Amino acid sequence: MPIPEDVTGEEIDKDVRQELQSLPKTLAEDVAKNLVMVARLIDEDPEGAYGYSRVALRLASRVAAVREAAGFAAYASQKYGEALAEFRAARRMTGGVELWPVMADCERGLGRPEKALDMAGAPEVQKLDKAGQVEMRLVAAGARRDMGQLDAAIVTLQSPELASNSVQPWTARLRYAYADALLEAGRKNEAREWFAKAVEADRDGSTDASDRLAELDGVEFVDAMDEDEAEASSASVEVDDDEVDDEDGDEDGDDDRDRG
Template identity: 85%
Template sequence: MPIPEDVTGEDIEKDVRQELMSLPKGLADDVAKNLVMVGRLIDEDPEQAYAYAKVALRLASRVPAVRETAGFAAYGVGKYAEALAEFRAARRMTGGVQLWPVMADCERGIGRPERALAMAGEPEVQKLDKAGQVEMRLVAAGARRDMGQAEAAVVTLQSSELASNSVQPWSARLRYAYADVLLEVGRESEAREWFAKALEADQSGVTDASDRLAELDGVEFLDALDEDEDEDKVEAEDVGQDAADEDAPDADADTDAEDPERD
């Protein structure tokens, strides 16, 4: 995989750089560059990010950060079984629990929501930081919905973090998920309230809460691009009609040519 010249690998996270020090310097640099490319592309071009992650994995499969990165790259392209295998490998190497929620979400992706729900009750959850615990709650609620238990998902999301008025990194997604499942169970007015709260907390645009609110309010947005295309189409039709009118034979001229008595 080609690496742009501006990518040196120097801007990689310090703890990852520390892990790569177990490799020969040249190899460590190559792995670092591929990991940087994964970070650059994972949101805008997940398929390309996945390809760079596979290169890094081939070069340094015994480095925990590489296995974790490969897991997230596989997760980004919907290869949940592969992602789960990589996350498990990374966890075995480090003994950490921070990957527990995404591992549970991989179980959902594979089609085993009951396994994801079981993981939500494991002791590992208590070892997670607050953000990890909220993430685990979101995964558990998603598993409930996968199993057709929307009402139970509502209860799962009800928590002190949801009730808090302070805005945290997870607030927008938690409020949005709660609004979405409220709508699913037919509690539309409450859903609208929580979509509004999600929008208030969504400072970086991670949800489409504004669109959901507009939909509930019956507001339709016209796509500016579509409007421009329609105007261009009308103009093109007008130009085409003008050209046709210019090319059309003059009726009076034809009449003069055909009537000898008018000569």
């Protein structure tokens, strides 16, 4: 797959670059460039990112960072079985637990929420950092909702992290998930309160909490471009009506001349 000229491979994280040092220099550079493309495309073009991840995987399947990148690209493309296999491979190579929550979410994607809940209660969760534990809580709550256990999902999300007033990288998503579960349970007023709290914490726009809040408040947004198109369409209709009137007038005139 083509690599843009502005991609050098130096953009990757230093830890990943260090992993690639086990490869011949030219090969390491090629792998690095493909990993940069994965990171660049994964949010806006998951399928494109997946394609680059497969190239990197063919070049260096024995590098844990490559297996992890391939896993995230497959996950973003909703290829959950493939993602889970790559995450498991990366975990075997590193012995770490950081991928445990996303592995559990892959189980959800494969229609196995019970397996995700089993993973949420496994000893590995205690080895996760705070961010990982919050992520695991979100996955567990999602699994509960998958199983129709809405009240249990709400209880799962109730935690010191949810109650805290301090804003952490996970705060907006945690509040959003809680608000969404409350809304599904018919607790609209509470849901509105928590969507508002999610908006306060969502400094980088990682959720659509502001839109959900506006929807609850009955606010409708009109796209400026849509408005312009509507006005242009209206003007076009008016012009067409005028043309029809002119044509009618001309036909009447012709009839008068013929009768004369």
